[in-house]
Amino acid sequence: MSSEEGQYAAEATGNAEASLTYPIQASALRKGGYAILKSHPCKILEVTTAKPGKHGHAKCTFKGRDIFTAALVEDSHPSSHNMEVPIVRKTEWDVSYVTRDGFLSLFGEGGEKEDVKVPEGEVGSKIRKLLEDTPVSVTILEAMGQEMCMDAKAGNDD
Incomplete structure (x- = not known):
């Protein structure tokens, strides 16, 4: 089993508890809400949306603060793709x-x-x-x- 397969095998076992996150479209997230940014649960401080380019989707850029460490985190996602939101x-x-x-x-x-x-x-x-x-x-x-x-x-x- 390659290390990549092992990574997915660990995730596939999961647990029977309720989920820790739920998906939502990136364009639906707003300032003051929560999102997972670069694997950190964050409160969103700022959202900017760039118009679609010649070859792609509109992009949303999020600036947030980790709710546990207070570290600033910045992340970008296509506006039409789903992102994970932590259940807080x-x-x-x-x-x-x-x-x-x-x-x-x-x-x-x-x-x-x-x-x-x-x-x-x-x-x-x-x-x-x-x-x-x-x-x-x-x-x-x-x-x-x-x-x-x-x-x-x-x-x-x-």
């Missing part, structure tokens, strides 16, 4: 505490979980500071099988 979900969770190894202990409508790491930087500092004085709720962004804490705020005392 935001959920609110209450924080119980931060574990010794730096994970958030969360509870909410979805039950309990301890598999989201405290983010580096400003959001992580905000969570730790708020937890000293008040209940904290966080926004968890989930896409492409990854989860990340995006924001924190003082929660309600229920």
